[in-house]
Amino acid sequence: MIKFDRYAGGKHYAVTFSYDDGLSDDRRLVEIFDRYGAKCTFNLYSANVDSDKPNCITREEIKELYKNHEIACHAYHHPHLERMTVKDQYDELIRDRETLERYSGRIIRGMAFPFGTYNDDTLTAMKTAGIEYSRTTASTGGLTIPDRFVTWHPTCHHNESERPINQLIYNIEKAPWRAGGLLYIWGHSYEFRQSGVPVDFDEMEKRVARLAEYSYDIWFATNVEIMDYLNAQKSLRYSADGKTYYNPTQIDVWVSNGDEPLCIGAGKTVVIE
Numbered sequence: 214m215i216k217f218d219r220y221a222g223g224k225h226y227a228v229t230f231s232y233d234d235g236l237s238d239d240r241r242l243v244e245i246f247d248r249y250g251a252k253c254t255f256n257l258y259s260a261n262v263d264s265d266k267p268n269c270i271t272r273e274e275i276k277e278l279y280k281n282h283e284i285a286c287h288a289y290h291h292p293h294l295e296r297m298t299v300k301d302q303y304d305e306l307i308r309d310r311e312t313l314e315r316y317s318g319r320i321i322r323g324m325a326f327p328f329g330t331y332n333d334d335t336l337t338a339m340k341t342a343g344i345e346y347s348r349t350t351a352s353t354g355g356l357t358i359p360d361r362f363v364t365w366h367p368t369c370h371h372n373e374s375e376r377p378i379n380q381l382i383y384n385i386e387k388a389p390w391r392a393g394g395l396l397y398i399w400g401h402s403y404e405f406r407q408s409g410v411p412v413d414f415d416e417m418e419k420r421v422a423r424l425a426e427y428s429y430d431i432w433f434a435t436n437v438e439i440m441d442y443l444n445a446q447k448s449l450r451y452s453a454d455g456k457t458y459y460n461p462t463q464i465d466v467w468v469s470n471g472d473e474p475l476c477i478g479a480g481k482t483v484v485i486e
């Protein structure tokens with residue numbers, strides 16, 4: 214039997230990070246992620262770039278700072294989108310997307326909802342603005358795969374990440390029958406330097422380092438890489454007898470054939486004996 218419980222390279226787990234608002238504390242956080250090969254999506258609101266606020270990042274540094282990570286939208290002014298007309302919501306999203314694309318030279322496809330709030334019109338505005346997914350702030354606490362990427366619920370805020378990290382490592386070491394899942398941690402980098410927080414920069418580094426010890430079974434990826442991979446996995450075509458699999462996408466997909474990893478390469482057909 215084929216099971217969809219593997220990610221790139223045949224690994225059983227995916228881990229992703231998502232950090233909002235784009236303040237200068239992102240610089241130290243990027244250093245931590247880069248030291249351990251972890252991948253993050255940074256959600257920026259353009260009005261905060263080059264602003265008069267202390268600690269903002271500049272448009273000139275965006276390309277270099279985030280070169281190993283994804284840049285995504287967070288609406289232009291960080292408004293409560295659900296209090297706006299659909300037209301104004303669209304303006305907030307397209308203006309942010311255009312600005313970040315100009316600064317970064319990339320195609321921007323994702324977003325995090327400012328304040329985590331949204332309504333049905335927000336989803337319409339996103340679709341019109343070419344934004345394919347958006348992260349909420351509603352933690353699942355689990356290692357679940359999102360049902361729908363337009364309201365993508367994370368596992369937890371970094372302050373609550375100890376238990377899910379322990380769960381993931383327990384699964385890798387002791388519970389192979391639970392294999393397969395996504396750990397998704399979000400937050401703001403400026404929170405790490407606030408006094409009295411449970412997770413400061415040093416503690417965050419410890420947690421990332423601990424996960425990196427298990428990189429033989431963890432795929433570190435940005436939000437959009439995970440969405441593209443899961444969509445490719447869903448696009449597999451298979452015969453009625455469950456023996457022939459065809460991957461029509463441009464992304465290699467990994468599955469379990471029994472307990473063994475099996476790669477169904479991009480554009481390839483695989484027949485199971």
Ligand SMILES: [Zn+2]
Binds near residue numbers: 233234287291327328
């Ligand atoms: Zn925010």
